[in-house]
Amino acid sequence: MKTQKYNITSLFLILLMVLASGCSDYFEPEIDKNRTEEQIWSIPDYAEGILMAAYKEIPDMYNTYGGDFLDCATDNATSNRYGASVDKLRAGGWSSNYNPLDVWGAAFNQIRNINLFIENGLDITYVDYNKEIDSAKKARLKGEAYFLRAWYQWQLLQNHAGPNEQGTVLGYPILTRVYTQDEEVKLARNTYAECVQQILNDCDTAAAYLPLEYLKGDEIPEEINDNQIGRATATAALALKSRAALYAASPLFANNETDKWATAAQLAKATIDVIGALPSIDEKFYNDENSPELIMRKYALNRALESSNFPVVLFGQGRTNPSQNLVDAFPMANGYPISDDLNSGYDESMPYEGRDPRFYRTILFHGALFKDSTIDMSTTGLNSELASPERASRTGYFLRKWMSPDVNLEVGNAKSDNHYFALFRKVELYLNYAEAANEAWGPEADPLGLGLTAKDAINAVRSRAGIGSTAYADNVASDGADAFRSLVHNERRIELCFESHRFYDLRRWNSSLEQLNTTIKGVKVERIVSDVDTTFQLTPIDVENYQYGQHMFYGPIPFSEVIKSGEIVQNKGW
Numbered sequence: 001m002k003t004q005k006y007n008i009t010s011l012f013l014i015l016l017m018v019l020a021s022g023c024s025d026y027f028e029p030e031i032d033k034n035r036t037e038e039q040i041w042s043i044p045d046y047a048e049g050i051l052m053a054a055y056k057e058i059p060d061m062y063n064t065y066g067g068d069f070l071d072c073a074t075d076n077a078t079s080n081r082y083g084a085s086v087d088k089l090r091a092g093g094w095s096s097n098y099n100p101l102d103v104w105g106a107a108f109n110q111i112r113n114i115n116l117f118i119e120n121g122l123d124i125t126y127v128d129y130n131k132e133i134d135s136a137k138k139a140r141l142k143g144e145a146y147f148l149r150a151w152y153q154w155q156l157l158q159n160h161a162g163p164n165e166q167g168t169v170l171g172y173p174i175l176t177r178v179y180t181q182d183e184e185v186k187l188a189r190n191t192y193a194e195c196v197q198q199i200l201n202d203c204d205t206a207a208a209y210l211p212l213e214y215l216k217g218d219e220i221p222e223e224i225n226d227n228q229i230g231r232a233t234a235t236a237a238l239a240l241k242s243r244a245a246l247y248a249a250s251p252l253f254a255n256n257e258t259d260k261w262a263t264a265a266q267l268a269k270a271t272i273d274v275i276g277a278l279p280s281i282d283e284k285f286y287n288d289e290n291s292p293e294l295i296m297r298k299y300a301l302n303r304a305l306e307s308s309n310f311p312v313v314l315f316g317q318g319r320t321n322p323s324q325n326l327v328d329a330f331p332m333a334n335g336y337p338i339s340d341d342l343n344s345g346y347d348e349s350m351p352y353e354g355r356d357p358r359f360y361r362t363i364l365f366h367g368a369l370f371k372d373s374t375i376d377m378s379t380t381g382l383n384s385e386l387a388s389p390e391r392a393s394r395t396g397y398f399l400r401k402w403m404s405p406d407v408n409l410e411v412g413n414a415k416s417d418n419h420y421f422a423l424f425r426k427v428e429l430y431l432n433y434a435e436a437a438n439e440a441w442g443p444e445a446d447p448l449g450l451g452l453t454a455k456d457a458i459n460a461v462r463s464r465a466g467i468g469s470t471a472y473a474d475n476v477a478s479d480g481a482d483a484f485r486s487l488v489h490n491e492r493r494i495e496l497c498f499e500s501h502r503f504y505d506l507r508r509w510n511s512s513l514e515q516l517n518t519t520i521k522g523v524k525v526e527r528i529v530s531d532v533d534t535t536f537q538l539t540p541i542d543v544e545n546y547q548y549g550q551h552m553f554y555g556p557i558p559f560s561e562v563i564k565s566g567e568i569v570q571n572k573g574w
Helices: 005-020 044-057 085-093 104-120 131-160 192-209 234-249 258-275 304-309 324-329 357-362 426-441 454-465 471-478 481-495 502-508 559-564
Strands: 077-079 294-302 320-322 417-425 520-529 534-544
Touching (some): 044 104, 131 234, 234 258, 234 294, 234 426, 258 426, 417 426, 426 454, 426 481
Antiparallel strands (some): 077 320, 520 534
């Protein structure tokens, strides 16, 4: 049993935090501040509580950037809250002293405590009445610990990786054991490649000890049955491997290295082999406890998301305003982009007719029907700046995705709903594979005999979404990898919008600075009243210009960490 006295206080704080948050199922004994760390590790509920604290640190929704979605710092959307975190981020206020994406301290705290658990929490008895069940539970806890360590390492890499002044891309100091404070302060940042490998290794360990999923069955002990849904699984570990490998192969972190793309494709396909075909999906998959789309999710029963984002007419704040840029990215229902005048069937006078079904599940537009209300986005309507200056949409659109129609915000009739926020969705693996396979071999090749091409994967995604024809994807695939790349990127954009992917995708693709600073566009809807009828005129408008700098393809290391440690170097430009 290893005892590091400097960690005792932090352990008590963690246990108290989880207790205060209502996880009484995991903690029956009262906290006794006179206990030694050895005594703490002798109580199973306390030991398991370390992992529960790590789970709780994972956000249970996507709008965690001062209450906004990270997509509001991209060309997908903006926020109607001036001065919000994402507003400062996109307006050039991002710095090593002000970073809404900073996870450095929080992630390392969790990694330190997970390491404590790995060294101390696996040598105790959790189920004293059955050795076999005790072994099964300890195996599950070990797998969870390694998955959670990989998860927090991934958060560090995603938000803080970047080049030093010599151009070497660095990650974070890798901690795989318990260090003293004096030891830890002397650690330098490992290379990006070393960090990726450590994440992959931890995922492999996790997958070896975890079930692919938690199953129902009277014969399955509670410690490892479907009562544990929401915890890490081997499938989630495989999904994290796929995501990490995809980033590692991307242009921002690699130099067009086919072998890295091939590795990313193989890891994505290995996960696809586990999850199988894409399941059917509806607009409320994120309110469904048993949604087959969700590989791993966080749960919340509330109406906070709707309160922030419902239109004014439904008593919400209308905070998230999807851009015209995103609206135009959705193709028509036949799969052709709206820019294809010959084949799409798009009519500028009826811009919302005949679009990709995902459009209607994502965007609230003028004339949309939601909760028995027809959304009026006109300049004189109930959702307008004239009616409610602080809650009006800046772009002419509100967010539909993630909004539960069963939530009610009306005073006296308030109602919440279950929300299941995906850490990993099955569709991400198909998109990962399509991107990696296309970059490695092109859209229609399968040199390793994996049984799936990039085109196959994209067609599976589009078919599941309701695109009835493969004609457009087939045509683009025949033009080669460069043309198909644009389709893959666009599919990822619309399928995973408002899931905190776009911000990082634009950067890992090493998009141009002009792309990061694309003008956010919207639409102005004006009511035209005549003696005969009432019509509406839609006029394109420019909403906002972003101000990202070249160095903002990477995030910064917190200034305080650079000052505190003589070994932690800042990313170039910060």
